[in-house]
Amino acid sequence: MAQEELRKEETLAMRNRLIGQSCKLFYSEDPVKIVRARGQYLFDENGKRYLDCISNVQHVGHCHPAITKAAAAQMDVLNTNSRFLHDNIVLYADRLAATLPQKLCVFYFVNSGSEANDLALRLAHQYTQHEDVVVLDHAYHGHLMSLIDISPYKFRKLAGQKEWVHVAPLPDTYRGIYREDHPNPGQAYADTVKDLIEDVHKKGRKISAFFAESLPSVGGQIILPQGYFPKVAEYVRSAGGVFVADEVQTGFGRVGHHFWAFQLQGDDFCPDIVTMGKPMGNGHPLACVATTAEIAGAFTANGVEYFNTFGGTPVSCAVGLAVLDVIVEEDLRGNAVRVGAHLKDLLTKLKARHEIIGDVRGVGLFLGIELVIDREKKTPATEAEDQICVSTDGPWENVLKFKPPMCFGMENAELVVQCIDRILTVTSNWKRKTSKVCQTCRKHFNCIRQSQVVTFIIFRGRD
Numbered sequence: 001m002a003q004e005e006l007r008k009e010e011t012l013a014m015r016n017r018l019i020g021q022s023c024k025l026f027y028s029e030d031p032v033k034i035v036r037a038r039g040q041y042l043f044d045e046n047g048k049r050y051l052d053c054i055s056n057v058q059h060v061g062h063c064h065p066a067i068t069k070a071a072a073a074q075m076d077v078l079n080t081n082s083r084f085l086h087d088n089i090v091l092y093a094d095r096l097a098a099t100l101p102q103k104l105c106v107f108y109f110v111n112s113g114s115e116a117n118d119l120a121l122r123l124a125h126q127y128t129q130h131e132d133v134v135v136l137d138h139a140y141h142g143h144l145m146s147l148i149d150i151s152p153y154k155f156r157k158l159a160g161q162k163e164w165v166h167v168a169p170l171p172d173t174y175r176g177i178y179r180e181d182h183p184n185p186g187q188a189y190a191d192t193v194k195d196l197i198e199d200v201h202k203k204g205r206k207i208s209a210f211f212a213e214s215l216p217s218v219g220g221q222i223i224l225p226q227g228y229f230p231k232v233a234e235y236v237r238s239a240g241g242v243f244v245a246d247e248v249q250t251g252f253g254r255v256g257h258h259f260w261a262f263q264l265q266g267d268d269f270c271p272d273i274v275t276m277g278k279p280m281g282n283g284h285p286l287a288c289v290a291t292t293a294e295i296a297g298a299f300t301a302n303g304v305e306y307f308n309t310f311g312g313t314p315v316s317c318a319v320g321l322a323v324l325d326v327i328v329e330e331d332l333r334g335n336a337v338r339v340g341a342h343l344k345d346l347l348t349k350l351k352a353r354h355e356i357i358g359d360v361r362g363v364g365l366f367l368g369i370e371l372v373i374d375r376e377k378k379t380p381a382t383e384a385e386d387q388i389c390v391s392t393d394g395p396w397e398n399v400l401k402f403k404p405p406m407c408f409g410m411e412n413a414e415l416v417v418q419c420i421d422r423i424l425t426v427t428s429n430w431k432r433k434t435s436k437v438c439q440t441c442r443k444h445f446n447c448i449r450q451s452q453v454v455t456f457i458i459f460r461g462r463d
Contacts, residue, residue, distance in 0.1 A: 008033045012031060037058070038061070055405055056278055059280075059405065060332060066326050067284075074318035077314075079313050088314045095324050099259045100274065108306065110289070110311040113249075114142030115142075115144075117142045118144050118146050119306075122299070123242075124208045128242060133164065133208055133209050135212065136168055136170050136216060137395075139212065149162050153218050166196050171225055174358070190235065191231075197239045206239070207240060210232055210243050212232075214264070217393060219393070221401055223363060224264075229243070230269045233271070242295065246275050250366060252323070260274070261363075272295060282322075333406075339409060340364040344362055346413060347369060347420075353421065356371050356424060357371065358375050365404060366403055371400065
């Protein structure tokens with residue numbers, strides 16, 4: 001029996017009553033009710049179409065027919081846990097192995113990026129027999145307690161920093177301690193990790209792992225300087241630790257020329273552990289940890305079985321295989337190169353028109369625009385009392401992020417830039433006229449105000 005669709009007001013009232021208030025909605029003042037999706041487009045209950053600029057989970061596009069078909073077909077036959085011998089889990093692991101350096105040859109399947117990162121911590125602790133972890137400032141690695149402990153983005157708002165967690169400077173060459181004009185920022189930032197490790201040793205403690213996103217996302221869509229990861233890995237391994245690359249946001253070809261973002265640091269660089277999640281199942285809960293035989297062997301040697309009820313089920317692996325097929329068949333990595341370059345070029349040209357754009361950065365379809373009040377001082381365009389927009393990242397929530405589905409097209413990139421141009425033009429007029437309302441923007445772009453800056457998550461398409 002078909003469920004009668006609720007009116008938007010009814011849905012909102014029930015959500016407010018039944019769902020925890022810490023679970024936030026986009027556009028909380030006037031939420032968008034989305035009822036269907038396809039490709040890079042979302043549709044509300046009235047049929048209004050929206051262009052999705054940030055759903056990196058729906059990696060190959062919302063409701064891709066090949067993914068839906070693969071999931072339904074396998075679910076109609078079998079969906080057990082991974083204790084039963086089945087082809088899908090080994091075929092999928094083999095396909096993933098083909099995308100990674102040869103030494104990353106053992107896989108553990110889980111349900112989410114948080115589970116993957118939690119397991120990576122366990123692997124590192126078991127292998128090294130050490131406890132301490134080095135992370136980057138402003139990092140976020142997941143919502144489990146173990147991961148909040150290594151996520152400065154979260155723990156600074158909660159109980160604070162644990163004694164076994166050590167925070168290294170974010171290698172931000174736009175506003176960090178070493179910038180674009182430094183002769184070797186990669187080495188300089190890596191040396192801050194070396195100094196941190198020496199301080200840890202002076203306290204009689206030992207490093208278990210260095211944990212970092214291959215491209216820091218919550219930190220502000222940061223593109224790391226060349227040479228940073230290889231030198232950090234050298235220092236960490238010399239201290240008896242392992243290098244963990246968090247690819248939950250950036251993996252599966254989003255950067256274009258490479259399948260994994262850590263590969264931007266050079267063909268010879270290989271982490272000891274790689275975690276993956278979000279885009280892996282195109283919306284299906286699927287994630288994974290890849291590691292070396294040596295680290296996996298140490299984990300096995302502890303005598304405790306690792307079992308994940310829903311990790312690596314036949315349906316999950318069928319979905320994962322279908323995602324890999326679509327990435328290849330539709331040349332989505334090539335699309336990320338072409339469309340990403342076009343979007344970045346258009347945004348860079350837009351910077352010349354709007355003083356508030358301090359920096360445009362990114363690679364492939366992983367891009368950010370940093371908004372500033374003063375370009376010379378690089379003062380973030382944000383105010384403490386303003387509401388935080390769901391479409392921004394960075395320590396000051398002043399970086400507009402772009403992580404759209406990989407089917408994002410040239411015409412989509414052009415529409416996005418046209419919209420930003422019009423919005424920033426309006427906000428410039430606000431500043432001159434001291435107006436606080438933008439009904440035109442609200443009507444056409446479904447935008448919200450933040451510190452003389454209108455930011456967005458999803459652009460509304462043409463009627």
